Amino acid sequence: MMGSNGFRQFVAGAARIGVLLGFALLGAVPARAADVVNAYSIWPENWARPMFDEFEKATGIKVNFVRFSSGEALARVIAEKGNPRVDVLFGGPIETFAAGISEGVFESYKPPAYASLPPRFKHADGQWIAIADDPLVFMTNDKFLKENNLKPPASWNDLLNPAYKNMLQMADARTSGTAVTRIFSVLEVNGRDETKAFDYMKKLRPNVQLYTKSGGGGTLPVGLGQAGGGIFFIVDALDTKAKGYDVTISFPAEGIGTAAEGIALIKGAKNPELAKKLIDWATSPAMQNQFAKYKINFVPANPAVSIEPSLAAVLKGAKIFAIDADYAGANRKRIVDRWVAEVLNP
């Protein structure tokens, strides 16, 4: 029996190492604190962390969180439906929350601020509540504009200029709420005439270098000049500017859409009372007054909070409209499918 004794020794050694490692691992698991609420944050860490720190300062409740993109966060919440790991889904476009409702992953909750919010900032049953508003903008690279003798685009039709050929980046409607808001903006400025709207998008297609997976995916390429411009949410655009990239933000005269950012209580949450406190706080001026301090360029959703002056200056004169939630909700899937078939993969 060649090698079987040696093999036996080898296996015994392997088993021993395995057991030792197992025990060491048990020892390495960190202890849990008492007053802790768990959250998936769709907002990037550099915005979510200061908000949660302020919440802990105000209430003594610690927020344990991980950051995911909206799609990943919702995919996890759905997968964990039977045994939820977090209590709150924090931030992210209402789009994401609407998709979650059909999966039955949220619990209705109406915080004190609910009554004072305009209808488009809350779900009728309190499945989600808005904590901020985020308009779309055009963002262009300064050097690109100068090289091509262009002015910052001031109309949707400006983007059809052949000078932009293969130089625009914007989000993919299959993965990004930014893209869906953009497509519904095009529909609105065309009086919801789908033929006209899709004609426009098909004409725009040759100018698009890449449809990115995430809404902000194109901001860095535009900042670096890999792309000449694109359509983004204002938070991402202002962030690009703040990082030091030479970009210009402009708005189309025909108007452009805006999308709310939400928060929701997870169904079956292990710490529902603490979670509700976080929702109460996030929907109130207590949190939204902090946006300016941390240079988070969202427009507050709570009417009691005023817009920070420099953000207000950027928005001044811009024609911004809300996307009709009922119309968008009823037509979203059909429009996105049509976009994929006719614009993305003609």
Add this chain to the structure above:
Amino acid sequence: MIRASGHRDPVVAVTALALWLLLALFVVYPLGMLFARMVVDQGGFNTAAITKILTDRHQIRAFWNSLLLATLVGVLGTAVGFLFAFTAARGRLPRLLLGIVDASVLLPLVSPPFTTAIAIIFSFGPRGLITYELLGMKGVTVYGLTSTFVSEALTYFPIAYLTLRPILAAIDSNIEGMAFSLGASRWRVFRTVTLPLATPGLANAFLLLFAASLADFATPLILAGNQFPVLPTQAYLQITGLFDLRGGAVLSFVLLVPALIVFVLQRYWVSRRFYVTITGKGAGETPFNSISPATRNVLLAVCAAIALVIVYFYALLLYASLVMALGANHTFTLQHYRVIFTEGAKAIRDTLIVAAFAMPLGGLYGVLLGYLVTKKAFIGRRSMELVSMVNYALPGTIVGIAYLIAFNDPPIELTGTALIIIACYVFRYGPTGIRATVALLQQIDKSLEEASQGMGAGSATTFRRITLPLILPAFFAGLGVVFIRSMTAISATIFLVSIGWTLITVKILDNITELSLGPAAAFSVLVVVIVFVVIATIGRLLRLFRAPGNVPMTSLLGG
């Protein structure tokens, strides 16, 4: 007298049973749960959604694209890997040069996959450092098949190198020398002796690269653009974009088919050939010069050119980590490093703990399973080998989702623990060690072990002194790959990180999406440094324990 071993050996039986249990728990069970989630809808059996997605012409196109991409990556990656391995094994390189080649080959392996992709955009995009700044080209398109496949080939060819290097090193150059002295030209020796002897290694390398490309979603996500959809990315988008878990699962299961076909073909092809070059008949002291000086120079030049491209990519990364904002503000700063060591400290700690556990477990698992399926006879041997490859062949996204679904609810609740991440790494990246072990063992002549016993050594001594040293290179290859992957993998673990355990790679992806290129680059540089330090340390240790008369191990991972 030596019989076919293991037939009624209780140790073999128990080990096989234990491995089967582990495979059942961490490979079969999660996929089964995912499969159930896929076909069962609201309590009933439902395949309408599956049919719909499988007949979608875009998905069919994505399927063929995936196969095309994987084939191209497999061929080019294996060719480049062979080139490097052959140069390293036969090029009579000085130690220092060998070290440099090793280091540059390891670079792509030790950084998150999308690092190469982003460097390619930076260098060859419409405003690329090379295409625009250097060559003044305008309107360049970087997204598509070419850039995706070059990026993947550059990222994965080290796997081929690691697989082929020990095999080429183990081919006794006396055999080549004999052919030469019988009048064959060097080219003829290479074509009729060296290459056929390396065939199992080439097949293994191709398989590993094909599977790696088939499963990779990060590179196409960044580089494929909209004209060249591939299945892993489509599956990821289906899940995270359309919240269609079933659709994503269906697309991933489709990917399993070509992966398994290639595997079976390779097994059949390889097993028909019999290769033994490590024999008991001692090797000469003066090895045969397999390549002429001119060929050697050409090989060296090609390797140097490829290595230079890789080094350039990573120099760019280092630069990005040291300036305020790449492309906008090139003031020197250490701020990004301060950020990662304060805000990112937990991720760094968690990653190191996870990697420290996954590495030895993955290495042991690889050698144990590889040894068992090659040298021992037991029921279900072939299927064990097949099942062990499944998690490797599947796209990470789907393995991650399957783990998440299977281990979220009782009876086996692992979500939120480090164990789920460790298990994912062991069973997803351990197969590299299995392949390496199998490939090495296929080269070892039984007569070596028989000779040892014939000389009076006990079977324990034989295993320890002969077999174990011979498969040590495979063990360390497995160890290295699992550690490296533990530090760099993203596709599966993005679904497995939790509030308690997070990882550096997830932070890097986060930082990239948040436009913080600086911290992302700093994290990547840190990963590269950690991996190099650990690999070098293991290399030192290995040299200390090395018994005389082993297969030469010029470097740890190269064998």
